[in-house]
Amino acid sequence: MTGRFAGRVxxxxxxxxxIGAGCATVFCQEGGRVAILDRDVLAGELTAERLTAAGPGMAVSFPCDICDSETFCRIIDDVAVRWGRIDCLINNAGIHPPATTIDDTSLEMVEQVMRVNYLSTFAGAKFAVPHLRKTKGTIVNISSMTAVLGQDRSSAYASSKAAQVGLTKSLAIELGPQGIRVNAILPSNIDTPLMHEWAATLDDPQSALARVAALQVFGRMGTPEEIGRIALFLATEDSSFITGQAIEAEGGASLDY
Ligand SMILES: NC(=O)c1ccc[n+]([C@@H]2O[C@H](COP(=O)([O-])OP(=O)(O)OC[C@H]3O[C@@H](n4cnc5c(N)ncnc54)[C@H](O)[C@@H]3O)[C@@H](O)[C@H]2O)c1
Known part of the structure; x- marks a missing residue:
């Protein structure tokens, strides 16, 4: 099989x-085998079926809430047994609570956001590293531009995304000598179900989406596949001298202040 990720997992x-489905699409298009771990069982299965039918790679859905660390760890080990290797872990699953002031943000909410967005990123890396040592593989953490810019009434979310960047840099130092590279992608605004769910919490969702699209110099949001292509770059030898970086995939949104 040909493709930039052929023979790899x-x-x-x-x-x-x-964004996760966008990454899966790109990796399958490049001949890879992809394990989709999602708590939305139907979405995982439909995406896996669609990508396998399109080829040349294939995808399999593994229902998993990544906050259940025992199941998360078991599935990572199962994938390694099933396909004989793991070359890349993309820690992408995340949540963004509705905009909330610090007064109205409960500590339980902070804990939940940190658990999904940060602790699961840590757990995924911890569980995958024994397998990645064998392949000299890579970890790609999907953070956010809010990690460096902040976001109004989103202090729990932005800090969970900043924590991912700190983890990325520290793991890059620790694991680099073992041949494992660790990088983060910081998207600005990407057209995903999460984006539409966020807009739906506002008074005028359509104008909110238009406002968000206008923040990028291209006047549009990014697509999940555009992030997927950066993840593929970070997962292959094309980026062999890059580690510990927070790649700002923001369509120029932070320019011209
Ligand atoms: N969309 C954006 O503009 C944007 C910008 C910056 C960063 N991000 C980050 O990108 C990542 C993906 O965001 P998205 O917009 O594609 O979100 P999305 O809600 O559209 O998709 C997220 C997927 O993750 C799954 N998921 C959520 N929690 C899970 C859990 N506990 N266990 C297993 N699966 C779980 C959901 O079922 C869903 O399929 C997130 O980490 C988010 O913070 C998104």
Missing amino acids: AIITGGGKG
Whole structure:
């Protein structure tokens, strides 16, 4: 089989929809085998079926809530047994609570956001590293531009995304000598179900989406596949001298202040 990821295996959390599905699409198009770990069982299965039918790679859905660390760890080990290797882990699954002031943000909410967005990223890396040592593989963490820019009434979310960047840099130092590269992608605004769910919480969703699209210099949001192509670059030898980086995939949104 040909393709830039042919013969290799990726695990993608939250691969059923949005950015995760965009990554899965690109990795399958490049001949890879992809394990989609998603708590939305139907979305995971539909995406896996669609990608396998399109080829040349294939995808299999593994129902998994990544907050259930025992199941998360078992599935990572199962994938390694099933396909004999793991070359890349994409820690993508994440949540964004509705905009909330610090006064109205409960500590339980902070804990939940940190658990999904940060602790599961840590757990995924911890569980995958024994397998990645064998392939000299890579970890790609999907963070956010909010990690460096902040976001109004989103302090729990933005700090969970900043924590992913700190983890990325520290693991890059620790694991680099063992041949494992670790990088993060920081998207600005990407057209995904999460984006539409966020807009739906506002008074005028359509104008909110138009406002968000206008933030990028291209006047549009990014697509999940555009993030997937950056993830593929970070997962292959094309980026062999890059580790510990927070790649700002933001369509120029932070320029011209
Ligand atoms: N969409 C954007 O504009 C944007 C911008 C910056 C960063 N991000 C980040 O990208 C990542 C993906 O976002 P998206 O917009 O594609 O979201 P999305 O909601 O459209 O898709 C996320 C997927 O993750 C799954 N998921 C969520 N929690 C899970 C859990 N506990 N266990 C297993 N699966 C779970 C969902 O079922 C869904 O399929 C998130 O980490 C998000 O913070 C998104």
